[in-house]
Amino acid sequence: MGRQNPPGELKTEYDANCLDYNYNDGNVYMHPCHGGANQQWLFTPTGELKTQYDDKCLDYNYNNGNVYMHGCHGGGNQKWHINPDGSMGTQHDAKCLDYNYNTKNVYMHDCHGGANQKWVHPQRDANIADSANSETSMIYKWTG
Numbered sequence: 067m068g069r070q071n072p073p074g075e076l077k078t079e080y081d082a083n084c085l086d087y088n089y090n091d092g093n094v095y096m097h098p099c100h101g102g103a104n105q106q107w108l109f110t111p112t113g114e115l116k117t118q119y120d121d122k123c124l125d126y127n128y129n130n131g132n133v134y135m136h137g138c139h140g141g142g143n144q145k146w147h148i149n150p151d152g153s154m155g156t157q158h159d160a161k162c163l164d165y166n167y168n169t170k171n172v173y174m175h176d177c178h179g180g181a182n183q184k185w186v187h188p189q190r191d192a193n194i195a196d197s198a199n200s201e202t203s204m205i206y207k208w209t210g
Contacts, residue, residue, distance in 0.1 A: 071108060071109050071110065071111060071189060071192070072108075072189060072192060073106050073107065073108040073118060073188070074106065074107065074187055074188040074189075075099055075101075075105055075106065075107070075187070076105075076107040076185060076186070076187045077099075077185070077186045077187075078096075078152075078181060078182050078183070078184055078185055079152065079182075079184040079185075079186060080165060080167060080180075080181040080182040080184075081096075081167070082098075082099065083096040083097060083098060083099065083165075083170070084096065084097060084098070084099040084100075084105045085105065085107060085172060086104060086105050087104040087105070087117045087119055087122075087135050088104075089104055089119055089120070089135075092122075092134045092135045092136070093132070093134050093135075093171070094124065094133050094134055094135060094172050095169075095170045095171050095172055096165050096170045096171075096172060097170070102119075103117060103118040103119040104117050104118075104119040105117070106118040106119075107124075107187060109146065109148070109187075109189045112140075112145070113144075113145035113146055113147065113157070114138055114144055114146070115146040116138075117135075120135075121138065122136060122137060123135070123136060123137070123138040123139075123144045124144065124146060125143060125144050126143040126144070126156050126158055126174050127143075128143055128158055128159070128174075131161075131173045131174045131175065132171070132173050132174075133163065133172055133173060133174065141158075142156060142157035142158040143156050143157075143158040144156070145157040145158075148185055148187060148190045148193060149190075149193070150190065150193055150194045150197055151179075151184065152183075152184035152185050152186065152190060153177060153179070153183055153184065153185070154183075154185045155174075155177075156174075159174075160177065161174040161176060161177065162175060162176070162177035162178075162183045163183065163185065164182060165182040165183070166182075167182055
């Protein structure tokens, strides 16, 4: 999952809102950024996505598509990845994390490449750097 797993805000390329963990009901939605612990997201070395607020994991409810915070259990629906292009998904299926900008809810949806499915987080930058370093290493092996 990258070299350092830095915490930070999780936004989309669509607007300036942040992914927010509503600790009153466990739902996750987009909200104006305020820097709180419930908006500071961290990819663990094993692929879970947590906030600095508590030890719960972002969970994909594959029955209804919603994502929310739940006790960590290690299932594929709690194993997240962020790709260099900004798309995010789980090991469970090929759907992408999607921001419904009308309701502000976040859920899993078929991937379409829109700005509301392109996520920005320090881990994305770390993954891009790791990818570039891997490519440089491969070029060196072929030419060196």
